[in-house]
Structure formats: structure tokens, C-alpha cells
Amino acid sequence: MSTLIDPAFLRGSDLFENQPAEVLQAVLAQGRVEEYGSGGIVFRQGEQGDRLYIVKSGALEVLATPADGAEAVPVAYMGAGEVLGELALLTGSPRTATVRCPEKAELFVLEKPVFLDLMDSLPAFSRNLCLVLAKRLEATTLKVPRSSTKQLQGNLRFFDLATVIQTLIGSHQTGNLTVTQEGSKQRIAELFFFKGNIARAKVKQLTGDDAVFQLFQSPLEGEFSFTGRNVQEDEVQAEVTLPGISLLMESVRLQDELPLLQARIPDANRVWKQKASQLQWEEPDTLELAVALWSRFKKGASVADLHRDVPRCSYFIYRTVLGMVDAGLIE
Numbered sequence: 001m002s003t004l005i006d007p008a009f010l011r012g013s014d015l016f017e018n019q020p021a022e023v024l025q026a027v028l029a030q031g032r033v034e035e036y037g038s039g040g041i042v043f044r045q046g047e048q049g050d051r052l053y054i055v056k057s058g059a060l061e062v063l064a065t066p067a068d069g070a071e072a073v074p075v076a077y078m079g080a081g082e083v084l085g086e087l088a089l090l091t092g093s094p095r096t097a098t099v100r101c102p103e104k105a106e107l108f109v110l111e112k113p114v115f116l117d118l119m120d121s122l123p124a125f126s127r128n129l130c131l132v133l134a135k136r137l138e139a140t141t142l143k144v145p146r147s148s149t150k151q152l153q154g155n156l157r158f159f160d161l162a163t164v165i166q167t168l169i170g171s172h173q174t175g176n177l178t179v180t181q182e183g184s185k186q187r188i189a190e191l192f193f194f195k196g197n198i199a200r201a202k203v204k205q206l207t208g209d210d211a212v213f214q215l216f217q218s219p220l221e222g223e224f225s226f227t228g229r230n231v232q233e234d235e236v237q238a239e240v241t242l243p244g245i246s247l248l249m250e251s252v253r254l255q256d257e258l259p260l261l262q263a264r265i266p267d268a269n270r271v272w273k274q275k276a277s278q279l280q281w282e283e284p285d286t287l288e289l290a291v292a293l294w295s296r297f298k299k300g301a302s303v304a305d306l307h308r309d310v311p312r313c314s315y316f317i318y319r320t321v322l323g324m325v326d327a328g329l330i331e
Helices: 021-030 086-090 112-121 124-144 161-170 208-217 243-263 285-297 303-308 314-326
Strands: 032-036 041-043 051-057 061-066 072-077 096-099 105-110 151-155 175-179 188-196 197-203 223-228
Touching: 021 112, 021 124, 041 124, 051 086, 051 112, 072 161, 086 112, 086 124, 086 285, 086 303, 096 223, 096 243, 105 112, 112 124, 151 161, 161 175, 161 188, 161 197, 161 208, 161 223, 161 243, 188 208, 208 243, 208 314, 285 314, 303 314
Parallel strands: none
Antiparallel strands: 032 105, 041 096, 051 105, 061 072, 061 096, 151 223, 175 188, 175 223, 188 197
């Protein structure tokens, strides 16, 4: 049965992409494919590493337990062609994380005795493994992208979008992440990554930094797909101003502060109108937004109206409205 497995997914792996055909056939003949459904555990943190896994289809979620012993949280996702477990086979160390299947996946599995036998009997396999591990160490040390591109897709009912984005930033990916309505092709969000930074973003009517912030302020529902591609730097027209990690940190900060602002305006449909005769605003970063809101408050507008009509994220809309309330500009 295993000899009938299409070897294409192995070619998508950095461990096997440069292996000759006879090595691939030997690997396929001695391994097997296992299927995992939603919530299936591949292995748990602390278990002994006795298998090598290669993602044939679907995606896996990597969970880490915080130092305080709290519940494990997702820290990364692995897509088709990615390999896990090879270091544990070589070092004999226990698993450093728990890996589960969020939705569904097919994994190609090699048992430890088979893996070690392949290293002994196939010099090309051993050489390429050493080369791959060296490149991974170099990529980690120098923070440069690996040659392979990640492929991820799934339903956001099973995946944490923030961790998907963090995974793409952390692995220095270049390509497009799209979110579409479930069962349709209508796009809700699209992010373009270049070497681990988000260069462009569009979420509904928002673009740039605000689009990314909004991803964390109103969780999306639907299906996502990331496709890596090769892009030259001179082709990139960046709209997002912050580097990837800084953008994530700022997004999390705004996400944490937003509920405090929303608590002061519990009714998003309440209509606010101008109270003062003219706008006086001293915050240069939000002056343009304040002017846009002020013009709408002339006839009256609610926070819900502003979300629909003004291209800024929830945090800045709420903060600016409350600034006007505190200054006695609107009532």
C-alpha cells in the first residue's frame, strides 16, 4: 500500500526535497500514512520521541505549557511538507511540546528503527539531513527565511488566527493569507507577508495597520489559506508601517485595552451629537479621525454607525469618541 503513495508531498519537505528518487521510494516503502481528526493528539510534551512525522495534508497545532503550569496554548502551526520529530530521534530527548490536529490531517510516519536504518543504508539521506539541520540552525541564528514556503489552510473554528499570523512572521514567510466566508469565495481579509513582515493588509473596509489591529479586536469567522510565493523586494509596496513583531505586540496591547473603552459606552447604538460650537483637539495622531467623527456628529451618529462609515479600527474609534465625551464636545 505504501508504495502507491504519491511522493509529491515529500518533495515539498526541506528534509526530502533534494533526495534522489530511489531514496524517496525507500522511505515510502517503509513508512505509513495515519489520519487524524479534529482534536487528535499526535504526541504529548514529555513523551519519548520514537517516530518521525511528515505532514502530508492538513495542518498541526504546536502547544506549549507555560512555566506556571497553566493550560497549554498554541504557539505555532505546521503545514503540508513540514517535518517534526527528527531531532528527538537523533538526540533521544523527550518531546518539547504537545502536537495536536485542529481540524484534520494526514501524516506520513517513520518509526525510529526505520529512520536509523535509512541513515545507515542511504548516505545521501544522512548527508541531506545534516545539511537541513545546519540550515535550520543558521536560519535561527541569523533570522533568515528557509528556502521552503509554508502552506496552511483551515477553518477558523479550529485555528487561532493570531497564532497563524505569529507562525508566518516567525518563519519569515512571503505570500498571501486570505480569509473567506465559509462555503463561499467572498474575501473578508487579505494579508500579504514579505520575509516575515506584513507589508499590506485589508480587512473589510480597513487597510494598513488598522486592518491588522482589527483582526485582534473583532475575531473573524471563515476559512483561511496561506500560499507562499517568491517576490522580489522591488515589487513590494508596503502599506503597513510597523515591523511584524512590533505590530503583533501593539495589536495585543490595543486588544487588551479595548474592553475598558467599550465598558464606558456599553450601548454602541446610542446616538451622539455635537455639544460644543467647534472642535478643539490636541492629539496630532488622531486629529484626522477626530475631524471625520466631528462632521458625523453634526447630524448625530452612533459608534455602530462610525464602525460602518469610518475606516479606522474599533480601538481608535472608541478612544476618540470617549475623548470627545470627556472634553464636553459631544453628548
